[in-house]
Amino acid sequence: MQLTAAVAQTATVMFDTAATVARAESLMHEAAQRGAQVLVFPEAFLGGYPKGADFHIYIGGRTLQGREDFKKYFDAAVTLDGPELARLAKTAGREKLFVCIGIIERDGGTLYCTAVYLGPDGQGEGRVLGHHRKLMPTALERLVWGYGDGSTLNAIETPYGKLGAVICWENYMPAMRMAMYQQRVGLYCAPTADDRDSWIASMQHIAMEGRCFVLSSCQHLRRKDFPMDAMHNRLPEAQDTLLMRGGSCIVGPLGQVLAGPVYGEDVLLTAEIDTGDITRAQMDFDPVGHYARPDVFQLAVNTAPQRAVHLAPGASTSADCP
Numbered sequence: 312m313q314l315t316a317a318v319a320q321t322a323t324v325m326f327d328t329a330a331t332v333a334r335a336e337s338l339m340h341e342a343a344q345r346g347a348q349v350l351v352f353p354e355a356f357l358g359g360y361p362k363g364a365d366f367h368i369y370i371g372g373r374t375l376q377g378r379e380d381f382k383k384y385f386d387a388a389v390t391l392d393g394p395e396l397a398r399l400a401k402t403a404g405r406e407k408l409f410v411c412i413g414i415i416e417r418d419g420g421t422l423y424c425t426a427v428y429l430g431p432d433g434q435g436e437g438r439v440l441g442h443h444r445k446l447m448p449t450a451l452e453r454l455v456w457g458y459g460d461g462s463t464l465n466a467i468e469t470p471y472g473k474l475g476a477v478i479c480w481e482n483y484m485p486a487m488r489m490a491m492y493q494q495r496v497g498l499y500c501a502p503t504a505d506d507r508d509s510w511i512a513s514m515q516h517i518a519m520e521g522r523c524f525v526l527s528s529c530q531h532l533r534r535k536d537f538p539m540d541a542m543h544n545r546l547p548e549a550q551d552t553l554l555m556r557g558g559s560c561i562v563g564p565l566g567q568v569l570a571g572p573v574y575g576e577d578v579l580l581t582a583e584i585d586t587g588d589i590t591r592a593q594m595d596f597d598p599v600g601h602y603a604r605p606d607v608f609q610l611a612v613n614t615a616p617q618r619a620v621h622l623a624p625g626a627s628t629s630a631d632c633p
Contacts, residue, residue: 314471316498317347317581318528320559320573322536323359326387331357332395335412336402338579343406345581348471351411353530353559354479354502355424357395358388358415361455362504362532362554363546368454380542381455388417396427396439403429404437409469411476411500411526416444421457424448426476426502428467441467445478446487462616464490472497472586479503482513490612492521493599497589501527506556511572518562522592524584531557531577564592 319338324330335352342350354360361384367377389395396414403410409430416425424445432438444459464487466475475496481487482501491499499521501514506529518525534552537544546554553575560571561582569582596602 312471312586314349314584314586315345315347315581316524316526316561316584317342317345317350317579318526318559318561318570319350319352319579320528320531320557321353321356321577322530322532322555323356325359325537326383326541328357328387328389328395331359332398335399339399339402339406339408339410341579342581343408345579347408347581349409349411349469349474349498349526351500351502351526351528352413353528354413354426354504355415356413356502356530358422359384360504360530360532360555361542362537363544364542365451365545366455367543368451376543383542384415384455385417385422388415388422390417391425391427391439391442396429400429400437400439402437404431404435407431409440409471409474411474411502413478413502413528415456416442418457422455423459424452424456424478425459425463426478426500428474428476430467430469441465443476443478446481447484449480460617461612461614464612464614466491466494466496469498472589474498474500476500476502479505482517486610486612488517488521489599489610492523493610493612496521497523497586499523499525501525503527503529504555505529506558506574508558510558511560511568514560514562515566515568518564519566519592519596520598522564522589522596522598524564524586524589525560525562527562528559529557530555531575564589 367374416423427442428440443463448456466473473496532555558572561569570580
């Protein structure tokens, strides 16, 4: 099947969620105008990736200023059932686009780095089709983001094959990649904040290893997009300093780079792809099929939701006590 895939390289409007939603809608419309059926946004696009922020955290201590910084970041986050995603889902339905968008998800008092799937619902409308919470935040991310669990590893069905997301350094987790390959993900989304040269080689490796199309999107975030008075930031104050330089790309199932990488500018990358190339590439390598050797290697994946508290039906309450 022939289709056009797109990845958006742009920046969050930090601490202005409404403006970021409007930016996303504009890019969704542009992608659709260019014939795209699938569009990927960067990691933490809604809510923002706080590059350089330290939240005044140090081992054994926190500060009141750091707590205020966290509240400001928390207030910019979105909920899965909130108006922001509902609006973007409606836009995805209208534009007939399947969208993977990175968000900072607010759930109770915890923030998660999440990838959300939006798209047509088959009834002429758009809806939230699923989501994946990042399993393993990296380094200082662990102090402001919670951990996802295996219940959000499921990829979604599209007319163009399975679509799933693996966020940033989750792509360096071999077991997680195998869990995605087992679902036969053909459109492997890799929203990221990693703008290093080595990222492209990783995307090529994953495309070849998984025999899938890899769509990777990173922000083009400048220092002026992250106001110094917004929260304490350890990075240089120069307004033209790049906090993230991009490097978004689209890669085919034999490792061929089909679009990008592009650095230092906002861009909407597109590539014409043929999903039949997945089958052609699998002739000599299928990581969970004829090349898997399950007699030697096996992987167990726990997809059950992990909850801290289970409220059993019929459990006693204080009103039941004598």
